[in-house]
Amino acid sequence: MLTGYRLEMIIGCMSAGKSSELIRRIERARLAYLPTIIFRPAIDTRSKPDHVESRNGQTSQAIVVENARDILKYSSHAVVIGLDECQFFGEDIIDVVLTLVKQRKKIICAGLDLDYRGKPFGPVPHLLALADRVDKLCAVCRKCGSDFASRTQRSVQSNEQILVGDSEYEARCIDCFEPPSEFQLKLDLPDLRTQEIIVINPHVVTQNLAKA
Ligand SMILES: [Zn+2]
Numbered sequence: 260m261l262t263g264y265r266l267e268m269i270i271g272c273m274s275a276g277k278s279s280e281l282i283r284r285i286e287r288a289r290l291a292y293l294p295t296i297i298f299r300p301a302i303d304t305r306s307k308p309d310h311v312e313s314r315n316g317q318t319s320q321a322i323v324v325e326n327a328r329d330i331l332k333y334s335s336h337a338v339v340i341g342l343d344e345c346q347f348f349g350e351d352i353i354d355v356v357l358t359l360v361k362q363r364k365k366i367i368c369a370g371l372d373l374d375y376r377g378k379p380f381g382p383v384p385h386l387l388a389l390a391d392r393v394d395k396l397c398a399v400c401r402k403c404g405s406d407f408a409s410r411t412q413r414s415v416q417s418n419e420q421i422l423v424g425d426s427e428y429e430a431r432c433i434d435c436f437e438p439p440s441e442f443q444l445k446l447d448l449p450d451l452r453t454q455e456i457i458v459i460n461p462h463v464v465t466q467n468l469a470k471a
Pocket of ligand 1: 400401402403404405431432433434435436
């Protein structure tokens with residue numbers, strides 16, 4: 260039986276190193292002879308069959324499942340369980356993860372936290388709320404080279420939330436990210452470049468609040 264963290268999330272945009280971090284943590288458990296297993300959803304057809312692959316060439320054996328409930332069928336012997344591309348598993352993954360956590364297994368989920376619109380992706384926000392440990396990884400922005408790319412830019416026209424591919428996407432920082440027009444911020448925000456700078460003296464504000 261394990262003690263300590265039981266649900267870990269490795270999230271971020273594409274090319275941030277999520278799968279290689281997942282493989283690293285699973286290999287680390289294997290070095291201690293803990294029974295491990297990795298699952299990935301069948302909808303993701305980019306990796307070779309029965310494997311999880313990172314973009315830097317690391318691979319590890321994985322079971323490909325059509326739906327989240329199948330994970331329970333194959334995980335009874337495992338103590339540490341990795342779930343790659345967890346954004347694609349659908350809402351059922353939440354109950355599956357909670358069941359595994361109740362069995363005192365350690366679950367490590369890797370996946371995209373935001374979709375191409377910059378919106379939270381599928382079950383990931385719910386899993387983040389349940390997690391004991393969260394690591395958000397950043398990529399390097401393909402447009403400006405900043406170290407803080409957190410968005411996944413889609414370069415082809417499609418309104419489908421799920422469009423599996425690599426060449427259709429690139430990592431972008433928040434300044435370079437251009438969501439489809441219907442998902443851009445529409446608040447009427449003041450233009451900070453032309454706004455008069457108002458210096459607030461906290462001492463005066465406190466005095467006025469005391470008088471009120
Ligand atoms: Zn950028």
